[in-house]
Amino acid sequence: DAKTTQPNSMESNEEEPVHLPCNHSTISGTDYIHWYRQLPSQGPEYVIHGLTSNVNNRMASLAIAEDRKSSTLILHRATLRDAAVYYCILNSGGSNYKLTFGKGTLLTVNP
């Protein structure tokens, strides 16, 4: 499976935008980029996914670089409830269903 690289931690202030980066330089042409987050003591929660074009939903936006070697999850206005570990995951190969979780980025939101 293609590997992703994320910063270990990031910090933001409430009500401000947050840009969470992810590098995936070995991404294959058919890999989708998925983002999940895990709030403390809870199971992972789907956030967003995309292939080539930027994507928006009610939770976040996903900006994908033109060469697809990196992407950025954008939370437009961080709230305290957004404090979580954010995982960037590629779905690849024959075992499409396996989600490979790395260490993710721990986002701290300051009031």
Add this chain to the structure above:
Amino acid sequence: NAGVMQNPRHLVRRRGQEARLRCSPMKGHSHVYWYRQLPEEGLKFMVYLQKENIIDESGMPKERFSAEFPKEGPSILRIQQVVRGDSAAYFCASSPPSGGTRTDTQYFGPGTRLTVL
């Protein structure tokens, strides 16, 4: 619309006992996945099941662990003769019948936290 349900949420067992973890997928979902999260680590895939079939158990330890998803009722992850190293959070996820594609979203339950004394 109820999400993925897991029970119990917390389970304490002594070494050598059996642990049974249950997972009820979201309504209409026929694909179930189990993941394990050891302390301070990321989630690791264990097994993928469809009704009455194990599709992929490549992440399951070879001994003491088994999983099933019967025609009726929840999926069960069973751990026999538990050891301290089995202490972890076990998460179940489900996806709809079109599961197995790159675009499928997996919906996770709240997890069962197993503590082995």
